[in-house]
Amino acid sequence: MKPISLTRYLIEEQHAGRINADLRLLIEVVARACKSISIAIGKGALGGVLGDAGTGNIQGEAQKKLDVLSNDILLEANAWGGHLAGLASEEMDHSQPIPDAARRGNYLLLFDPLDGSSNIDVNISVGTIFSVLRCPDGVTTPGDEHFLQPGTTQVCAGYTTYGPSTMLVLTVGHGTHVFTLDREVGTFMMTRRDVQVPADTKEFAVNMSNQRFWEPPMQRYVADLLKGKEGPRGKDFNMRWVASMVADVHRIITRGGIFSYPLDEKCREKGGKLRLMYEANPMAFIIEQAGGAASTGRQRMLEVQPTGLHQRVPVFLGSRNEVAEAVRYHEQFDREG
Ligand SMILES: O=P(O)(O)OC[C@H]1O[C@](O)(COP(=O)(O)O)[C@@H](O)[C@@H]1O
Ligand SMILES: [Mg+2]
Numbered sequence: 533m534k535p536i537s538l539t540r541y542l543i544e545e546q547h548a549g550r551i552n553a554d555l556r557l558l559i560e561v562v563a564r565a566c567k568s569i570s571i572a573i574g575k576g577a578l579g580g581v582l583g584d585a586g587t588g589n590i591q592g593e594a595q596k597k598l599d600v601l602s603n604d605i606l607l608e609a610n611a612w613g614g615h616l617a618g619l620a621s622e623e624m625d626h627s628q629p630i631p632d633a634a635r636r637g638n639y640l641l642l643f644d645p646l647d648g649s650s651n652i653d654v655n656i657s658v659g660t661i662f663s664v665l666r667c668p669d670g671v672t673t674p675g676d677e678h679f680l681q682p683g684t685t686q687v688c689a690g691y692t693t694y695g696p697s698t699m700l701v702l703t704v705g706h707g708t709h710v711f712t713l714d715r716e717v718g719t720f721m722m723t724r725r726d727v728q729v730p731a732d733t734k735e736f737a738v739n740m741s742n743q744r745f746w747e748p749p750m751q752r753y754v755a756d757l758l759k760g761k762e763g764p765r766g767k768d769f770n771m772r773w774v775a776s777m778v779a780d781v782h783r784i785i786t787r788g789g790i791f792s793y794p795l796d797e798k799c800r801e802k803g804g805k806l807r808l809m810y811e812a813n814p815m816a817f818i819i820e821q822a823g824g825a826a827s828t829g830r831q832r833m834l835e836v837q838p839t840g841l842h843q844r845v846p847v848f849l850g851s852r853n854e855v856a857e858a859v860r861y862h863e864q865f866d867r868e869g
């Protein structure tokens with residue numbers, strides 16, 4: 533059967549009453565911007581897009597040229613779309629209301645314009661992550677505080693992975709679906725409907741170089757995974773770490789696994805490494821909609837009440853029984869030490 537396009541899928545969702553025309557058009561605008569980012573990335577060294585921008589963002593991270601370019605592409609595309617009241621990005625200190633009040637819509641968009649920046653210059657997959665919230669009723673000029681809604685209120689979340697092929701993974705709260713960019717035609721085509729993440733797994737993803745900085749429950753959990761068949765888990769585990777969250781999560785969407793970026797001594801003061809609003813929450817929504825689970829280790833990710841636009845959290849997500857195992861180690865530690 534011929535796959536359907538993203539546009540056709542969104543129209544069907546609108547006809548089924550699951551999204552309105554504004555959200556449909558907003559998603560189309562974001563997808564178009566991601567196509568432009570994909571083209572820029574594809575030019576690589578020939579397009580002069582690799583390397584450092586020579587600037588830093590609010591999080592004290594050095595920006596790559598592609599961090600800045602991807603942010604600009606998403607801003608430019610969305611500022612005039614007419615469906616948003618405001619946007620916020622990893623690369624901007626504060627959120628921005630849409631400049632022209634007459635063109636403001638009812639949604640708020642948050643994004644990590646380029647995820648996995650450290651991988652750009654070595655030609656490894658990177659991505660874009662985004663989350664859509666409703667602008668609270670009666671708010672015409674949203675500020676940072678209006679974005680601070682728990683992940684359960686997201687109306688849409690998605691990510692694009694710029695790898696051997698460019699893929700868009702999307703949820704509007706009715707399953708998680710995968711689209712692949714047909715580069716010649718310039719259209720995202722649905723290549724998997726209603727993805728289901730297997731409940732069990734034998735594969736984990738974590739940056740093992742941080743092992744000695746982890747909290748005791750994480751140390752114990754991973755130590756038991758590494759004991760394999762002879763240990764308490766009774767099976768051998770494999771490990772993968774791309775260091776682009778999108779690529780690691782996409783592997784989990786494809787074949788299951790657990791992804792974790794736990795608390796460690798280096799990031800404890802900040803609350804974690806990954807950002808709640810435009811990394812953890814959209815991924816948690818996508819994974820839950822695919823039958824998986826997402827947690828901070830101590831709380832369902834989507835129920836965390838945000839306190840800051842760039843807030844960081846520990847992350848455990850993927851195959852639901854494995855996430856439950858990781859949470860169990862944290863519960864046991866909090867109870868018994
Ligand atoms: O280099 P580390 O510590 O393994 O961290 C890798 C993690 O950092 C990130 O690159 C952070 O994202 P950004 O590139 O958007 O800052 C994640 O994609 C990835 O999972
Ligand atoms: Mg990121």
Ligand SMILES: [Mg+2]
Binds near residue numbers: 599645646647648
């Ligand atoms: Mg980024």
